Amino acid sequence: MIPLSIPEISGNEWAYVKECLDTGWVSSAGPFVNRFEQEIAHRTGAGHAVAVVNGTAGLQLALILAGVRPGDAVLVPSLTFIAPINAVRYVGAEPVFLDCDDYYNMAPEALLRFLDDACVTRVNGCVMKDSGRRIAAVIAVHVFGNAVDLEPMLSTCRERSIALVEDATESLGTRYSTGALAGRHTGSIGDFGVLSFNGNKVITTGGGGMLLTSDPAAAAKARYLSTQAKDDPIRYVHDEVGYNWRLTNVQAAIGVAQLERLDEFVAARRRHHARYGELLAGVSGLEVAPVPPWAFNNCWLTAVRIDASRFGMDREQTMAHLQTKGVESRPLWHPNHLQRPYRDCVAWNVGRSVSLWEQTLNIPSSAGLTDEQLGKVVTALRDARGL
Ligand SMILES: Cc1ncc(COP(=O)(O)O)c(C=O)c1O
Known part of the structure; x- marks a missing residue:
């Protein structure tokens, strides 16, 4: 995995x-x-x-x-x-x-x-x-x-x-x-x-x-x-x-x-984000989530956004498919205004949070991820498109 x-x-x-x-x-x-x-x-x-x-x-x-x-x-x-x-x-x-x-x-x-x-x-x-x-x-x-x-x-x-x-x-x-x-x-x-x-x-x-x-x-x-x-x-x-x-x-x-190795780890995670962006460009219905242009971001986790109607699979199906290919992925956290302890709290127009949650999946991003592993993740996502 x-x-x-x-x-x-x-x-x-x-x-x-x-x-x-x-x-x-x-x-x-x-x-x-x-x-x-x-x-x-x-x-x-x-x-x-x-x-x-x-x-x-x-x-x-x-x-x-x-x-x-x-x-x-x-x-x-x-x-x-x-x-x-x-x-x-x-x-x-x-x-x-x-x-x-x-x-x-x-x-x-x-x-x-x-x-x-x-x-x-x-x-x-x-x-x-x-x-x-x-x-x-x-x-x-x-x-x-x-x-x-x-x-x-x-x-x-x-x-x-x-x-x-x-x-x-x-x-x-x-x-x-x-x-x-x-x-x-x-x-x-x-x-x-x-x-x-x-x-x-x-x-x-x-x-x-x-x-x-x-x-x-x-x-x-x-x-x-x-x-x-x-x-x-x-x-x-x-x-x-x-x-x-x-x-x-x-x-x-x-x-x-x-x-002592922070710069190296951040450089690796940023490289992974950029590489995913290059290799997944053009896959219909799939987009590597952008990072804000006003910062040098550490790219801790790379996320992909799935448009289920064009990609052919929704977030859950994509996660299950990746699992069968030996790739761990995770949806975003369940929105907190929907969590049991917080359902009665005020949630002010949180529609975008819900739609991003529905579309987003995090994919392997460890500093030690090898080119070969990254390639496998990309292939698994591309294969999903073909199913
Ligand atoms: C956004 C966010 N806040 C707080 C925490 C809590 O940090 P810790 O696990 O060190 O308590 C985490 C992660 O674990 C987190 O991702």
């Missing part, structure tokens, strides 16, 4: 993990944690990076630090993995689902239209007309590593005192190439950004995440909260409810080794 996205672990991972074991630095305080944080901060241009156990915890931490309170509303895309939506619920807030653009990301126009039409400014901030809920934050997810059209969203949020959290869990290596944000890395622009080092991501620590912020006080608070809020670490005095969320030194050691 040619897998969708697997890690490439063939660098200094063994050596650095051995160093942890040999020195006894295995737990959360340790030299590799500090080094991983410094190197990620340097790579992304974020002022501060705080290593945590996973991206989901990082998102929850970001919402806490952004001042999201129980009963608030947080604007989220419907089309994304469920983790950022769950993080909203973990802090007692309610997600409100907005529609996406052609690159699967929250559309700036959808955000502006929702705030103009469905919300009003009161003394306590921007609130929803119907429910009176305060709009405390927006979570912009850089889906598949595609850079969100963030520039207009930044001013939309700032004008209304709404916090902007970037879910950059899929987009390490993605940076803007045009406009006012040119040169800036995803995750380093909003009030907070969050990375993930889950096994299927561009780099992995097995499981892990990183909170990014330019605010030194927020970074200090993130370290405090993620290490059980120790006000006196010797006598175990705690003035707040904290969390056990710090990344271990062993995981950070893997992360440092992986980060």
Whole structure:
């Protein structure tokens, strides 16, 4: 089976993990944690990076630090993995689902239209007309590593005192190439950004995440909260409810080794995306999903869009066909406004999210995908057309 996205672990991972074991630095305080944080901060241009156990915890931490309170509303895309939506619920807030653009990301126009039409400014901030809920934050997810059209969203949020959290869990290596944000890395622009080092991501620590912020006080608070809020670490005095969320030194050691090869991994994934585009051009009813032209995108996962009437198979049939040919593929996440825990939440004109979900399939994109494997995927898709 040619897998969708697997890690490439063939660098200094063994050596650095051995160093942890040999020195006894295995737990959360340790030299590799500090080094991983410094190197990620340097790579992304974020002022501060705080290593945590996973991206989901990082998102929850970001919402806490952004001042999201129980009963608030947080604007989220419907089309994304469920983790950022769950993080909203973990802090007692309610997600409100907005529609996406052609690159699967929250559309700036959808955000502006929702705030103009469905919300009003009161003394306590921007609130929803119907429910009176305060709009405390927006979570912009850089889906598949595609850079969100963030520039207009930044001013939309700032004008209304709404916090902007970037879910950059899929987009390490993605940076803007045009406009006012040119040169800036995803995750380093909003009030907070969050990375993930889950096994299927561009780099992995097995499981892990990183909170990014330019605010030194927020970074200090993130370290405090993620290490059980120790006000006196010797006598175990705690003035707040904290969390056990710090990344271990062993995981950070893997992360440092992986980060050494980030450019290579991103180059490979971008090459795969381009090659799929060339080899599948002209297949009727099939299109490699475009990536936003305003950024150098990491192309974490390549997606194809299927027009079932012209291709002759819908998304599910294509996935089943690829399976018989030894190719793993996956549909997009079930839209979150249709997920059982979130069906009663507000979903604001999310028609495009549903139609893109119906048409899209992710295909093998690992950095280590060989030319031969990529050729097999292309042949399997071309064969499907012939059936
Ligand atoms: C968009 C998105 N947000 C959040 C997460 C959660 O990250 P983690 O698995 O590290 O908790 C993931 C991936 O796993 C993701 O794809």
